[in-house]
Amino acid sequence: MDSTTTESPLIKIIVGSVRPVRVGDQLAAALVPPIAGAAQARVDIVDLADVALPLLDEPKMPALGQYEKAHTLAWSEIVMDADAVIFLTPQYNGGYPASLKNAIDYLFHEWRDKPTFIISYGGHGGGMSAAQLRSVLDFIRMDVVADSVELTLPRDSYGADGRLIDAQPIVAAHAGAVRAAASALGRGLRNRKDGVAA
Numbered sequence: 001m002d003s004t005t006t007e008s009p010l011i012k013i014i015v016g017s018v019r020p021v022r023v024g025d026q027l028a029a030a031l032v033p034p035i036a037g038a039a040q041a042r043v044d045i046v047d048l049a050d051v052a053l054p055l056l057d058e059p060k061m062p063a064l065g066q067y068e069k070a071h072t073l074a075w076s077e078i079v080m081d082a083d084a085v086i087f088l089t090p091q092y093n094g095g096y097p098a099s100l101k102n103a104i105d106y107l108f109h110e111w112r113d114k115p116t117f118i119i120s121y122g123g124h125g126g127g128m129s130a131a132q133l134r135s136v137l138d139f140i141r142m143d144v145v146a147d148s149v150e151l152t153l154p155r156d157s158y159g160a161d162g163r164l165i166d167a168q169p170i171v172a173a174h175a176g177a178v179r180a181a182a183s184a185l186g187r188g189l190r191n192r193k194d195g196v197a198a
């Protein structure tokens, strides 16, 4: 039973891959129920393919907060509106996708102290992508509350169309790690609400 209310904190899963044929969107959908349950929070999906940011085209440094483009203001709102974010990232050539770095670089103050953790995926769990991303999240001073979750995607989990046959068993195979990280995020959010120091 869904025990969340409109008062519950809002977590946004940021889907970092934007390829026309991809699996990040499928994994995000399968991750919503276990994360919402463990964190006791509302969970929305923010798909960077829909946000559709061009390569960073703001004339001023994002740290100045003087955005000129409508797409930047819209993206800023999306992030500001979240109590926490989860970065869902594939591994591309030992790192995380340019689409995700671009989206991060658009903003600055919006990220500061925002609770977060990383879910990476790939043939071996995407750990190199998560490590790279983690160093950036630390640099922009996000509040990384849990170790990264690494989803292993066996080759036979893909159909001939390049999509996952079923994302649910992949998430289920990592249920313990997903639950632990999401619980930590939910706990952190409740402590913040109650004014408990981290």
Ligand SMILES: Cc1cc2nc3c(=O)[nH]c(=O)nc-3n(C[C@H](O)[C@H](O)[C@H](O)COP(=O)(O)O)c2cc1C
Pocket (backbone or CB within 6 Å): 017, 018, 019, 021, 022, 023, 024, 025, 090, 091, 092, 093, 094, 095, 121, 122, 123, 124, 125, 126
């Ligand atoms: C450009 C590119 C580079 C990749 N590099 C890696 C890699 O370094 N390690 C890995 O395990 N898988 C790698 N893969 C396989 C991806 O993990 C797999 O295609 C996954 O489905 C990508 O996520 P997406 O479908 O959401 O874009 C790569 C895929 C692409 C498209």
